[in-house]
Amino acid sequence: MTKARDLANIITGGFTADDIPNIPASKITSGQFADARIADLAATKLTGSIADARIPASAVSQHASSFDDNKIVNDISTLALRQASNENKVVYNTNSMFVDVFQDATGIASNTNAPHNSSEYVSAVASGGALPTGTSFYLRGDQANGSTSFTDLSTNSLSISANGSIAHSNNRGKIGSTSIYFDGSSKNLYRSNNSAFHFGTGEFKIDMWVNFPNFDGSINKVLMSQGGWGTQTDYAGWTFYINSGERLKFLASNASTGTFDSWYANLESNTLTWSNNTWYHVSIARNSNGEMKLFRDGQILSLVTATNATGGITISPGSRNFRIGIASDETVASASEMYLDNILVTKGSGSGRSGNFTPDTTHYGDAISATGNFISNVITAPSSTSKMGAIITYQDQAGTNTLNTDIVLQLSADNGSNFATATMTALPDFATGIKMAKVNDLSVTAGTQLKYKISFANQSGSKEARIRGVSLQY
Secondary structure (H helix, E strand, O other): OOOOOOHHHHHHHOOOHHHOOOOOHHHHHOOOOOHHHHHOOOHHHHOOOOOHHHOOHHHHHOOOOOOOOHHHHHHHHHHHHHHHHHOOOOOEEOOOEEEEOOOOOOOEEEEEOOOEEOOOEEEOEOEOOOOOOOEEEEEOOOOOOOOOOOEOOOOOOOEOEEEOOOEEEOOOOOOOOOEEEEEOOOOEEEEOOOHHHOOEOOOEEEEEEEEOOOOOOOOOEEEEEEEOOOOHHHOOEEEEEEOOOOOEEEEEEOOOOOOOOOOOEEEEEOOOOOOOOOEEEEEEEEOOOOOEEEEEOOEEOOEEEEEOOOOOOOEOOOOOOEEEOOOOOOOHHHOOEEEEEEEEEEEOOOOOOOOOOOOOOOEOOOOEOOOEEEEEOOEEEEEEEEEEEEEEEEEEEEOOOOEOOOEEEEEEOEOOOOOEEOOOEEEEEEEOOEEEEEEEEEEEEEEEEEEEEEEEOOOEOOEEEEEEEEEEEO
16 A cells, blocks of 8 residues: 555545555455444445345345245135035125135026035035835925926826915925925815825835924924815825824824724824924835834834834725825815925835935935036126135035046136136045135136136046035135
8 A cells, every 4th residue: 555545535535446456355255344343434435225236136035934825815715614604604705705605506607417406515416316116206396486387206297286376486495496385275286086195005105394484383284195184074095294283193094985983093293393494304104014103304203192003004095186285175274384395205115114214305316417517606806816716615425526537626717718727636624524625826817707617527326526615715
């Protein structure tokens, strides 16, 4: 360093390369300044900015931890599905999420061979299997709201007439979205006396679901009758009903028309509790041993009266018309306001029932669709979306369904013009028997009109997937 350099200039102006030509590079690149030495530097030497290029990205990223918010998003989606399931909520959406647990079908825009089921799922297999052994009459409430069409789906194909404005109603639905409504007046369904309801000494059963909007325990409520109750000329035959003592009852006579020789069969349950707006499954059945039993919700009922409940007694066919919703002689006092669904009569060998059972919650005899799909309504996003995610809950009702093969999820943000196919991965079970799968950050064609599409494949009697819930993320 030359003497010509003034010390003040060195301090205020800094070193130049010429000032330190003989200092080895190792003396510059190694070592460090003591904190106290740095503190002595003039503030003017610390001003200004550092160019971006002087700081490599690695110098920043090595001190920053990556954060994946998908776990939080998935947990929130799962909680939303659980809350919606627990509270029986209908479809809803928030600023960034859409939730449907299929309480109804309002969140579904369209379906192909994949109808919504009132038991809160969507499936491509809508059937409960083939018609039960010995089916002689089968009527279900699955027509459109207000429909007055009543079709016997048994091989007998019996014609059914309506006395009054009996119709299918969507006010109540047990299996489908509708059931058959009886207003408690003289309106009823009927046909002429038919051998389909002649039980003789053999096996038989009568099953149905019933719901009372306003249960009146002081009146008789006839469910089904072909004689067997009412005026003296109506005694021959049988009647299945709930009496004014709130007991399920089956009466039958073996007498000829116009004659009464006491009830040849009289089964009366213990007193039961019946709540308004509640579906109950009721049944009378006789097994191959000649034993008759009454059932509610699949459970054998204790009998306070059991006249000829055993022994395979003859049940007279009578001569009166067969009627649903009122006694055969149309006594108005035997009618009550109610909804009925899945009305089944079987007879003959193998058609009866002996023990407790689980009532069917699906219709019988529907076609099974190997493939099908359903598409949601449009969900409007607050801003353009190019990535979407979802969690689905599903049930292996039959067999084991493979994700992304038997159950395929597709997402769209442009109103379904373009669907991106997701690769779902399994999550821990949502509940006992209910599985869960997810996809996060699926790239889609950008837009604000969001939809999901779920497709089924390889469905059969031995493989059935039921979609229980969808939580869409955007």
